[in-house]
Amino acid sequence: MSEPKPPTPTPAGDTYKGWVFKWTNYIKGYQRRWFVLSNGLLSYYRTQAEMGHTCRGTINLATASIAVDDACNFVISNGGTQTYHLKASCEVERQRWITALELAKAKAARMQAESDDSGDDFSLAAAASQNSEVQSTLRTLASKVEDLSTCNDLISKHGSALQRSLSELDSLRLTGEAGDKIRQVTERATLFRITSNAMINACRDFLALSQAHSKRWQKALQAERDQRIRLEETLEQLAKQHNNLERAFRGNSQSNTTLDSKGSAGPGKGEASDDDDDNEFFDAMEEAPEFITVPTPSRPPHPRPDSPSLDLVPVKKRRSRIPDKPNYSLNLWSIMKNCIGKELSKIPMPVNFNEPISMLQRLSEDLEYHELLDKGAKCGSALEQLCYVAAFSISSYSTTVHRTGKPFNPLLGETYELDRGRESGYRSLCEQVSHHPPAAAHHVISSRGWTLRQEITVASKFRGKYISIMPLGTIHAIFEKGDNHYTWKKVTTTVHNIIVGKLWIDQSGEIDVVNHTTGDRCHLKFAPYSYFSRDVARKVTGLVTDKDGKAHYVLSGTWDEKMEFSRVMQSSRGSSSGSGAAGENETMYFFTELALTLNEAEEGVAPTDSRQRPDQRLMEAGRWDEANAEKQRLEEKQRSVRREREREAASLRTSSQSEEGVPHDSHKALWFDRCDDPITGEPVHIYNGGYWEAKDTGTWEGCGDIF
Structure with a gap:
C-alpha cells in the first residue's frame, strides 16, 4: 500500500503547519517531519501527535537566513549552531513555505527591533x-x-x-x-x-x-x-x-559493564536539539608524520627525571579523588526563567550549578600542560617556540570538554596559590582584584625559563537555550631565552542545552598569538560545531608566519585531544606523546588529575586562599544545603563590606574640593598593582612581589577577613 501524499501546509492566522522532509544524516538522508511556524519560531516534530509533548528542535527566524537550493530544497540557518536542510514535496509547496517564512521573519525582526529600542536584552x-x-x-x-x-x-x-x-x-x-x-x-x-x-x-x-x-x-x-x-x-x-x-539513564549506565573509555563528549556531528537517535559517523583524522602532541590529562604519577630539585626534596603525594557528587534534584526552570539576557555574575546561584573549585582555581588549570612552555623555553628557533606557545594557548580548553559546572565566583580579595616548584618548577598566584566587573589577576614564574601573566574578566549572558561566556583580557608569556614576549586572548565558550537536553560545550572564535619581539604570529581558528560539517569535531587549525607574512608552520588538531604542527615545504619532526585515557569521572565533576588536587587542604597558604572557603569546602564534601547557606552568608558579608567602602569613598569625595581622581570603591589589590600594560596599553594588574616571601615567614597581616 502506497504512502498517502503529504498534505499541503495550511495557514491559520500567524501559524503555518505541514509536512516537510528534513535532512538527518548521511545514512538515513531526508526524513519526513511535521513543521509548525508560529510567532516567528519554526519548530518540528516527528509526528503531529508529538506537538503536545516533544519538540525536536526550534529556530528563531528573527536572526535566521533563508536560502533556496533548487526547485524543492531550501535551507534555514541561524549562523552556525542550527541549520535545517529541508525539501518540500513539490516546487509550489516549497514556494508557500518560503513565502510564509519570509513574512514571519520580517515580522519577528520588526518585533525584535522594537524590543531592542526599548532597552537591552528582553527577559x-x-x-x-x-x-x-x-x-x-x-x-x-x-x-x-x-x-x-x-x-x-x-x-x-x-x-x-x-x-x-x-x-x-x-x-x-x-x-x-x-x-x-x-x-x-x-x-x-x-x-x-x-x-x-x-x-x-x-x-x-x-x-x-x-x-x-x-x-x-x-x-x-x-x-x-x-x-x-x-x-x-x-x-x-x-x-x-x-x-x-x-x-x-544514569542508573542504567551504572549497571552497564561496557562503557566508552573516552566517555560521552556531547554531540560530535549531530544537531544538539534534533534527538533523532540516528547514528553519526566521522572521518578519521590522518596521522601526520610531523607533530607536537598535547597529551590527555592522564599522565604517569611519577615525577619527571630531569628536575634536579627532586633528588633533594621529597615530592608531596597529591590526592587522586574527591567525594562523589551527590544526586541532588533541582527545578532548573524555576531559577533560570528570570535570568534570560542578564549578566550571570550578578545573579545569585545555588551551589547545585557549581563545581567545588573557584574561578581562581579554574584559571590555574591553564597550567595543565605547562610542559609545552618548558619545551618552548628550550627552542633555538623563535618560530618553533611560537608553535609550542600556540599549542599551550589551545591546551587550556582541553579540561573543559565535560566541565559544565560553574566555578565559585571569587570574593573580592580572595587568592589562590599553586606551588608546584618541586614537581614542575613553577609557582602560580591568582587574586580577585575586582568584583564588578569580576576580574582576576594571575602571575606564574617558572624556574625553567618562562613567566606567564594574565588578567581575565569574564562576561556571560544567558540566551534561553545556551550560555555564552566571553573572557576579556590578554595573556602574556615571556621567555628568558631570546627575550621573546607573546600575547593572545581567549575565545568564546558556549554551553548548550541549558533547559532541556544533555549539556555540552563548544569553543569558537579566532586567536592571534603574537611575538612582540620578532613580529612573528600564529593565527588560530576554532571551528564552531556544525551538524553538516564533515570535519572532525572541535577542530582547530593554525598558521605560523614571520613578520613579513611568510608561512613557516601549519597547525591542526582538536582543542580537546591533540595538536600537531608541520613545517611548510620542509621536513622537521616534532616531539610526540601518547594520548592515553582521559581519566575523567562524572561523579567527580569530570576533574582532571590536576583539578582533583587544586582544592586539597595545604598548610601555610594565605587566609584568603580559595582552599579556605567554607562554602566550597562544604560542597566538595557533599553537604550542599549547608554550602548554600554559607554561600549566602559570604555574599552578604562581601556586599556589606563593599557598601562600607563606598560610604567611605563618598565621604572622601564630599570632603575634597574636587571629585576627580576619587574612586567610588576604595578597594586596592594586595599582591598586584594597577597600571597600563607596556605592550598592549590596556589597564591591568601586574604582580608587585612579596607573596612568596610572606608565605616563607608566615606573616599575613595585610590579608583581609573575607571568609
Missing part, C-alpha cells in the same frame, strides 16, 4: 514588570475616568443652579448700572453653559470609549498572562521530565 522578568506597569496604568486610568464622570455630574448640577439664580435676578427688572451688570453676567453664563454642555457631551463619549477599551485591554492582558503561565508550566514540566530521564 521574562522584564515582561512581568511591563505587565505589572500596564495593569497599574489601567487602574489609574479607570480612577481618572471615574473622577471625570463625577466632575461631569457636578458641572451639570451646579450649572443648572447658577442658571436658575441668574433667571431669578433677571426677573427683578433692575434698571440703571445694576441692570446692565446683571445682563452681562447672564450672557456670559449662557455662553459658559453652552461650552459646558459641549464639554459634557465630549466627556460622556470619552467615558464610554474608555470603558469599552479598558475591558478589551483587561482581556488582552489576562490572555497574555495566562499564555505566559502556560509556557512556564510547560517548560518546567519539560525540565522535570529531563531530570527524571537523566536519573534513569
Whole structure:
C-alpha cells in the first residue's frame, strides 16, 4: 500500500503547519517531519501527535537566513549552531513555505527591533514588570475616568443652579448700572453653559470609549498572562521530565559493564536539539608524520627525571579523588526563567550549578600542560617556540570538554596559590582584584625559563537555550631565552542545552598569538560545531608566519585531544606523546588529575586562599544545603563590606574640593598593582612581589577577613 501524499501546509492566522522532509544524516538522508511556524519560531516534530509533548528542535527566524537550493530544497540557518536542510514535496509547496517564512521573519525582526529600542536584552522578568506597569496604568486610568464622570455630574448640577439664580435676578427688572451688570453676567453664563454642555457631551463619549477599551485591554492582558503561565508550566514540566530521564539513564549506565573509555563528549556531528537517535559517523583524522602532541590529562604519577630539585626534596603525594557528587534534584526552570539576557555574575546561584573549585582555581588549570612552555623555553628557533606557545594557548580548553559546572565566583580579595616548584618548577598566584566587573589577576614564574601573566574578566549572558561566556583580557608569556614576549586572548565558550537536553560545550572564535619581539604570529581558528560539517569535531587549525607574512608552520588538531604542527615545504619532526585515557569521572565533576588536587587542604597558604572557603569546602564534601547557606552568608558579608567602602569613598569625595581622581570603591589589590600594560596599553594588574616571601615567614597581616 502506497504512502498517502503529504498534505499541503495550511495557514491559520500567524501559524503555518505541514509536512516537510528534513535532512538527518548521511545514512538515513531526508526524513519526513511535521513543521509548525508560529510567532516567528519554526519548530518540528516527528509526528503531529508529538506537538503536545516533544519538540525536536526550534529556530528563531528573527536572526535566521533563508536560502533556496533548487526547485524543492531550501535551507534555514541561524549562523552556525542550527541549520535545517529541508525539501518540500513539490516546487509550489516549497514556494508557500518560503513565502510564509519570509513574512514571519520580517515580522519577528520588526518585533525584535522594537524590543531592542526599548532597552537591552528582553527577559521574562522584564515582561512581568511591563505587565505589572500596564495593569497599574489601567487602574489609574479607570480612577481618572471615574473622577471625570463625577466632575461631569457636578458641572451639570451646579450649572443648572447658577442658571436658575441668574433667571431669578433677571426677573427683578433692575434698571440703571445694576441692570446692565446683571445682563452681562447672564450672557456670559449662557455662553459658559453652552461650552459646558459641549464639554459634557465630549466627556460622556470619552467615558464610554474608555470603558469599552479598558475591558478589551483587561482581556488582552489576562490572555497574555495566562499564555505566559502556560509556557512556564510547560517548560518546567519539560525540565522535570529531563531530570527524571537523566536519573534513569544514569542508573542504567551504572549497571552497564561496557562503557566508552573516552566517555560521552556531547554531540560530535549531530544537531544538539534534533534527538533523532540516528547514528553519526566521522572521518578519521590522518596521522601526520610531523607533530607536537598535547597529551590527555592522564599522565604517569611519577615525577619527571630531569628536575634536579627532586633528588633533594621529597615530592608531596597529591590526592587522586574527591567525594562523589551527590544526586541532588533541582527545578532548573524555576531559577533560570528570570535570568534570560542578564549578566550571570550578578545573579545569585545555588551551589547545585557549581563545581567545588573557584574561578581562581579554574584559571590555574591553564597550567595543565605547562610542559609545552618548558619545551618552548628550550627552542633555538623563535618560530618553533611560537608553535609550542600556540599549542599551550589551545591546551587550556582541553579540561573543559565535560566541565559544565560553574566555578565559585571569587570574593573580592580572595587568592589562590599553586606551588608546584618541586614537581614542575613553577609557582602560580591568582587574586580577585575586582568584583564588578569580576576580574582576576594571575602571575606564574617558572624556574625553567618562562613567566606567564594574565588578567581575565569574564562576561556571560544567558540566551534561553545556551550560555555564552566571553573572557576579556590578554595573556602574556615571556621567555628568558631570546627575550621573546607573546600575547593572545581567549575565545568564546558556549554551553548548550541549558533547559532541556544533555549539556555540552563548544569553543569558537579566532586567536592571534603574537611575538612582540620578532613580529612573528600564529593565527588560530576554532571551528564552531556544525551538524553538516564533515570535519572532525572541535577542530582547530593554525598558521605560523614571520613578520613579513611568510608561512613557516601549519597547525591542526582538536582543542580537546591533540595538536600537531608541520613545517611548510620542509621536513622537521616534532616531539610526540601518547594520548592515553582521559581519566575523567562524572561523579567527580569530570576533574582532571590536576583539578582533583587544586582544592586539597595545604598548610601555610594565605587566609584568603580559595582552599579556605567554607562554602566550597562544604560542597566538595557533599553537604550542599549547608554550602548554600554559607554561600549566602559570604555574599552578604562581601556586599556589606563593599557598601562600607563606598560610604567611605563618598565621604572622601564630599570632603575634597574636587571629585576627580576619587574612586567610588576604595578597594586596592594586595599582591598586584594597577597600571597600563607596556605592550598592549590596556589597564591591568601586574604582580608587585612579596607573596612568596610572606608565605616563607608566615606573616599575613595585610590579608583581609573575607571568609
